[in-house]
Amino acid sequence: MAARKLLLLPGDGIGPEAMAEVDKVLAVLARAGSPFETETALVGGAAYDAHGQAISNDHMALAMDADAVLFGAVGGPKWDSVPYEVRPEAGLLRLRKDMALFANLRPAICYPALADASSLKRELVDGLDILIVRELTGGVYFGSPKEIVDLGEGQKRGVDTQVYETYEIERIARVAFELARTRHGKVTSMEKRNVMKTGVLWNEVVSRVGRDEYRDVRLDHMLADAGGMQLVRSPKQFDVIVTDNLFGDMLSDIAAMLTGSLGMLPSASLGAPDANTGRRRALYEPVHGSAPDIAGRGLANPIAMIASLAMMLRYSFEMTHEAEALERAIAAVLEAGTRTADIMAPGCRQVGTGEMGDAVAARF
Numbered sequence: 001m002a003a004r005k006l007l008l009l010p011g012d013g014i015g016p017e018a019m020a021e022v023d024k025v026l027a028v029l030a031r032a033g034s035p036f037e038t039e040t041a042l043v044g045g046a047a048y049d050a051h052g053q054a055i056s057n058d059h060m061a062l063a064m065d066a067d068a069v070l071f072g073a074v075g076g077p078k079w080d081s082v083p084y085e086v087r088p089e090a091g092l093l094r095l096r097k098d099m100a101l102f103a104n105l106r107p108a109i110c111y112p113a114l115a116d117a118s119s120l121k122r123e124l125v126d127g128l129d130i131l132i133v134r135e136l137t138g139g140v141y142f143g144s145p146k147e148i149v150d151l152g153e154g155q156k157r158g159v160d161t162q163v164y165e166t167y168e169i170e171r172i173a174r175v176a177f178e179l180a181r182t183r184h185g186k187v188t189s190m191e192k193r194n195v196m197k198t199g200v201l202w203n204e205v206v207s208r209v210g211r212d213e214y215r216d217v218r219l220d221h222m223l224a225d226a227g228g229m230q231l232v233r234s235p236k237q238f239d240v241i242v243t244d245n246l247f248g249d250m251l252s253d254i255a256a257m258l259t260g261s262l263g264m265l266p267s268a269s270l271g272a273p274d275a276n277t278g279r280r281r282a283l284y285e286p287v288h289g290s291a292p293d294i295a296g297r298g299l300a301n302p303i304a305m306i307a308s309l310a311m312m313l314r315y316s317f318e319m320t321h322e323a324e325a326l327e328r329a330i331a332a333v334l335e336a337g338t339r340t341a342d343i344m345a346p347g348c349r350q351v352g353t354g355e356m357g358d359a360v361a362a363r364f
């Protein structure tokens, strides 16, 4: 197999600390005969400090050329007053846009060892394993017109426009159905067809794709508000949830809270398959941000970052066996009572970032 090219973008704050733990896992893979060709580049505040941009054209080109990108986190108070166009977050937005990453995958997994620590009752979330597939490049975040119009006499009008076209819904639906086939065979589509035309179209297109191409997958529809309620009331009824950009933003944050800590949650953003190679552009990143409050102190939980690597093995390289082994290693370390401060519980042993990475790598 051709060398697997991986671009590491540690970024700012706890990003580099967490990325250092990924290196330990990559070293284990290399010793086992699964080497990655890795390159490291700058993004966010680190890139701004080096060359005045949130990501340079050269480093952007590396991302476009890589088989997968692993991203840490960007931003922090140090860059609060840099110009808007080059603020650290602009680096991530450019990556998403130029790589055309339209599908955002956010698993909400509750490791049994942490069910007690969850914000909800144990019986709700113990063993929770759902996947939210959020459309990421369309909808109300990008539709035009998008403006504030001055109406005079102290009145203004704020306008955002929700737009979805058939092809955008088809491609996100296919991602959701394909993923459901590798999981528990069930997709729940969420929109608001009772009040939104885009919801009507969303429902219609997802239904047709399911009927024509994925008869083996069970498809349910829910209004997004009812879906949010069900997500909190009985989250384990779901397998894959597919929804638009705005609802996906909210529903995935709700799902995240079911599982306990921000330091545990990975995500993936996928583009369309290349017409020739079938390869999808992909970026993997922890859900958490740069956490400037704990940066540089060895306190960060590296599990979200390591779990993002596991998603990469599964979705970009079809290394399902290795992905599962890595996730089992994480679960085993938690079962053994090894905890970073954010997930610390009575009777457990508190460790720092490096020790947590060592522990996972040792069990992998």
Ligand code: ATP
Pocket (backbone or CB within 6 Å): 014, 073, 074, 075, 262, 263, 264, 287, 288, 289, 290, 291, 292, 293, 294, 299, 300, 301, 302, 304, 342
């Ligand atoms: P962003 O705007 O980039 O999302 P944020 O300020 O909203 O950033 P985070 O940077 O994710 O959010 O941090 C939120 C809180 O969660 C912080 O106080 C931080 O201490 C904690 N936190 C986030 N990630 C981790 C982690 N990996 N390990 C431990 N604590 C974390």
Ligand code: MG
Pocket (backbone or CB within 6 Å): 289
């Ligand atoms: Mg945030």
